Amino acid sequence: MVNRRIRLVLVVISLVVLQTTVFTHLRVFGAVPDLTLVATIAMAYEEGPMAGAVFGFAAGLSTDLFLSTPLGLSALAFALTAYGVGLFQSGLIRESRGIASVLGGVGGIVGNAIFLIVGGIAGHGELVSVHNIQVVIVASLYDALVAVAVFPFVRWAVRDADTGRTRPQR
């Protein structure tokens, strides 16, 4: 259990470092992927809505420390997205190829949309603009791409060392 927590902290730290260093140089059409959001979606997929929401809150808060948008905005968006993805996958989705990209892309759109809407309501009206909607679409495609690498990373972090199993019994 302790090892698992350490691995999850390691996932958040390494993805935040990658996001704030390497990916600031890898902007495509003005967009960068949200690595910690994709990790949050992976966590919700592997562990269910509540574990995903808690992880999303922590990952979002860590990301917020490096943004100029209000602290807590990503935390809120990530937690709600994870809860939604967790509920959705527990009822409908079965293991299949390409599920990481699909969830990464769709979750990227949902997470960023929540971010913009809540930010707009919280007094940052400049966030709600046509350009930012375009950015969300490009970023979600980028999220779908990086999900292929991020999902196995999260799966490694949450796996049970004894059984090797990752998905909880429901």
Place this chain on the structure above:
Amino acid sequence: MEVYRRDTRGRSLLLMLVVTSLVLVTLDSGNNGLVNTLRAQAHNVISPIQSLVDDAFSPLRNVSNGITKYSAVRDENARLRRQIADLHGQQLRSRGVGSAVGQLEKLLDLPTVQGVTGIAARVTGGSPGNFDRTVQINKGSSKGIKVGYPVVTGDGLVGKVTQVSSGQATVTLIDSPTIGVGVRLETSSVDAITQARAGDRQLTLGVLSDTGAKVQKGELLFTSAVRNSAFPPDEPVGKVVSSTKSVGALAPTITISTLVDLSNLDFIKVLRWPDPTATPSGG
């Protein structure tokens, strides 16, 4: 029954996370000191890694730029040579006007940019997020940089420092919707404030002091000489791209482009303003 209890607990936890997030958003909107300290600490931790990554990426970036932009750079060189010749002439012509402005500023006891010292820094990266127009620079409070200091290049105004940690700082660019710069138009002498829209690299002018003034295309804009201004006066900001007045509109729509290419910053200078007497504590 057990399932119901677990679900209720789950929802309570989610509600708690939502409420905590909203409290944090509200606190940060009020520019909370604790939040700023937290951010500075986080930047301090990551700053050495960021420098390493930047150094590693620098040669790759240079090679890629050399290959993809060779022809554009050659054309730009020729264009810049012509521009230097034109500017030299313009500089001589405007010397007379400049001296008159200087005398007036002295008469009104307005601060000037001449006495302001600066700290040179390198841009290490853009924003890690999708919705803010910021860049990171490789110097911070240990070199005397403070929140609010204006940032310039040789071409003109870039933005201002909005976050600072000991080893690096975040600069919010003037084409960010969160920043408005008080400006004065070169020949029509209209005062206005720049307004930016997300994703639009061109700015518009609002709060015009004279809505009837004839504004020329190509007219330069400088920061206003106003007491307690966030920016030093007479710093070049941009030039007018278009000025149109639609039927029934009270004021013209003036569009400007920034003089500095904000998407391609490398080295910048942070001005010790409005604290020009501050002594440097480093480089």
